[in-house]
Amino acid sequence: MMEKVPRLLMNAVLVLCCFLPSLGHAEGRVYSLKDYKDGAAFLESIPLPGGRDSRARRDLTALFSAYPDHCAGIELSEENRLYVVMNKGRRLVYEDGKGKSFREKLEDPDLQDMLEQEYRPGPVEEDPPEDFDPGRIRVTAFFQAVYGETRDEVVGNCLETPFLGERVPFNVRGGARDALRKVDEELSALLRANPPLAKHVRPLGGSFSWRWIDGTRRLSPHAFAAALDLNPARGAYWRWGTGTDPGEARRRYPREIVRAFEKHGFIWGGKWYHYDLMHFEFRPELLFSHRISAEAPKPAPWAPRRQSRASNEQSRPGKETPGSWKIED
Numbered sequence: 506m507m508e509k510v511p512r513l514l515m516n517a518v519l520v521l522c523c524f525l526p527s528l529g530h531a532e533g534r535v536y537s538l539k540d541y542k543d544g545a546a547f548l549e550s551i552p553l554p555g556g557r558d559s560r561a562r563r564d565l566t567a568l569f570s571a572y573p574d575h576c577a578g579i580e581l582s583e584e585n586r587l588y589v590v591m592n593k594g595r596r597l598v599y600e601d602g603k604g605k606s607f608r609e610k611l612e613d614p615d616l617q618d619m620l621e622q623e624y625r626p627g628p629v630e631e632d633p634p635e636d637f638d639p640g641r642i643r644v645t646a647f648f649q650a651v652y653g654e655t656r657d658e659v660v661g662n663c664l665e666t667p668f669l670g671e672r673v674p675f676n677v678r679g680g681a682r683d684a685l686r687k688v689d690e691e692l693s694a695l696l697r698a699n700p701p702l703a704k705h706v707r708p709l710g711g712s713f714s715w716r717w718i719d720g721t722r723r724l725s726p727h728a729f730a731a732a733l734d735l736n737p738a739r740g741a742y743w744r745w746g747t748g749t750d751p752g753e754a755r756r757r758y759p760r761e762i763v764r765a766f767e768k769h770g771f772i773w774g775g776k777w778y779h780y781d782l783m784h785f786e787f788r789p790e791l792l793f794s795h796r797i798s799a800e801a802p803k804p805a806p807w808a809p810r811r812q813s814r815a816s817n818e819q820s821r822p823g824k825e826t827p828g829s830w831k832i833e834d
């Protein structure tokens with residue numbers, strides 16, 4: 506739902522959100538990815554708090570692997586606080602040291618909060634516990650740095666993209682549009698083989714829309730043209746529904762459709778406690794993070810990921826160099 510917020514007010518809030526995260530830290534040592542032969546050597550050289558098997562290492566591996574053209578380096582401040590330095594110079598704190606409730610993480614997350622809950626690709630077997638919404642906590646400034654700071658910049662980064670007979674604007678940065686084209690190829694073949702699936706897809710609910718998330722003052726992932734809604738009539742949304750868990754609808758949603766998206770770096774809002782069954786969003790860092798964790802001891806199903814002892818950079822995707830993003834079939 507587009508709220509009638511004057512553009513000026515929206516821009517003022519966004520400018521504040523852009524620059525506040527950069528303030529209030531002392532200059533420290535900066536490690537630039539370009540100075541190393543690959544991402545593994547880069548991370549190896551940084552004395553990360555918690556050492557080589559830390560959650561920080563896993564999270565940073567996921568971010569740098571998923572967005573190699575946009576994450577330029579890491580700054581370790583004099584107080585031993587980590588910042589991710591984006592390629593235009595903006596610094597984003599990895600862990601702000603604040604204890605936060607789930608709601609506070611939604612409102613004011615750091616990068617660690619954004620990657621805390623593990624998104625698991627594959628079939629839905631159980632309903633998520635309360636507030637289990639992997640991917641719904643987003644550091645807006647991170648996505649602004651990747652996809653565009655303002656509406657005009659995002660528009661300039663979009664190209665019309667064929668998708669199942671329609672054309673949708675999608676962001677070329679971060680690999681989002683290329684990924685959507687691959688999903689289109691898979692879904693086109695799927696729908697030819699199984700035409701009744703089309704009712705779950707069409708008419709599309711939309712892709713780009715410069716707006717707040719309904720009921721909030723946080724930019725929607727649709728504002729970055731890196732998310733797509735399929736047929737809203739087949740995809741319940743928690744704010745529009747009764748508020749009760751959609752249970753059966755979630756489990757009966759065609760898993761082939763979800764799989765086609767997940768395979769190319771998208772997450773599905775149907776896996777959230779605050780469900781959004783029509784919603785698919787390009788979040789390769791979450792799928793990377795899952796793969797990196799895949800050989801670590803498994804927490805209980807759906808539980809937020811705990812700090813694990815084994816992030817297995819030696820044998821798992823953490824070993825990949827930036828730019829080698831690929832989801833296994």
Ligand SMILES: [Zn+2]
Nearest residue numbers: 732733734784
């Ligand atoms: Zn959506």
